[in-house]
Amino acid sequence: FSVRKTGLQPLGMLVKIQNLAEDYHNSITSSFNFIGSFACFYTYLNETGRAGFVMASSASDAGHGEKRIREELIKTGHVDVMIAIGTNFFYTRPLPCTLWFxxxxxxxxxxxxxxxxxxRNIYRVVTRKIRDFSDEQLKNLTAIVWLYRGQTERYLKLIRDYLDICHDHAGQIKTQLEALDTPLITLETALENFAAIIQSDEDANAExxxxxxxxxxxxxxxxxxxxxxxxTLLVDLDSHLSWYESAEKTSN
Incomplete structure (x- = not known):
């Protein structure tokens, strides 16, 4: 993509970008292609437009002309969020990237x-060559953005969802522990029978x-x-479950 070859009439920010490109030795590098494309799309958003872009990390930290273009974009006040993503999130390229919102x-x-x-250090390993975000990781990253934007209610709802999940899991612990009773009793009986046989054996070594x-x-x-x-755990769980259900009714 080249700003100078689009055939479109550059407007506002696009004019600045084109001038910066001329200053940059009249050359457009691969990094400029990324940041230039991004800036071009930016100019065509309406007054309330929102957009997200996946950019090569090189476009987010390159110097010279690319740096000046980024500065102009930041000065608009419309760059809201930037997220640095680690390697191996693409099927065909292992390179890191940056999300611009x-x-x-x-x-x-x-x-x-x-x-x-x-x-960059938040990911789930899918295969040796592929990584992604788990649902919880995505929710937690999104929650940070909510707090930054003052969307406290959305954050509190996520916390409530997490508490509900913990509550549901806690309610299953008693059943899972009771399921251990039969194998434990079977094991104890087998060990006692084995001990009785050994002790009744006259040839068994005393040591x-x-x-x-x-x-x-x-x-x-x-x-x-x-x-x-x-x-003790079951008593504490019963107390917690009773409290949580009571608190849930009160909050509703």
Whole structure:
């Protein structure tokens, strides 16, 4: 893409970009192609237009003419959010990128602000060569943008959704713990039967029998501790679930 070869009549910002390109030794580099295309689209947004762009990271930090073009874009006050994304988010290219979000209807109090997020270390590994964002990662990044824009209610709703999920999982713990009872009892019975057989064997080594008794004693202590802590956990869970359901009714 070349601003000088579009055949379109440049307007406003596009005129500045074209002049900057002339100053930049009359050459348009690959980075300029990215930032120039971006700026061109920007000029054709209406007065309340919003848009998002995926830009090569090189277009976000290159110097010379590209830097001056970025400065002009920032000076408009319409660059709202920039997010740095790590490598391997594309199927055919491993290169990092930057997301630019433009809002020509940006409130006056944020005209001199740009939210910049470094999400290069936030990702989910899909394959050895591909990464993406999990649903939770996307929600959390979006929540930061909501807070920046003053959209507190949307953030609080997300927190409430997370609490509801935790509440649902907490309600399943008792059933999952009860499911352990049968295999634990089966294991204890098998160990006791094995110990009885060994101890009744006249040829069994006394030292081996004592070692087995010590092991079974440790097992009993561990099982008793598990049952005690499980009982405490279930009491705490019942208290939490009752409180949460009561708080939910009150808030509704």
């Amino acid at each position: 433009i809002d020509k209807n940006k409130p006056q109090e944020r005209q001199d602000q740009v939210l910049m997020l470094d999400a 081996a029998i004592q070692s087995l008794k010590d092991t079974l004693s440790e097992k009993d202590k561990a099982f008793n501790l598990f049952r005690t802590e499980r009982a």
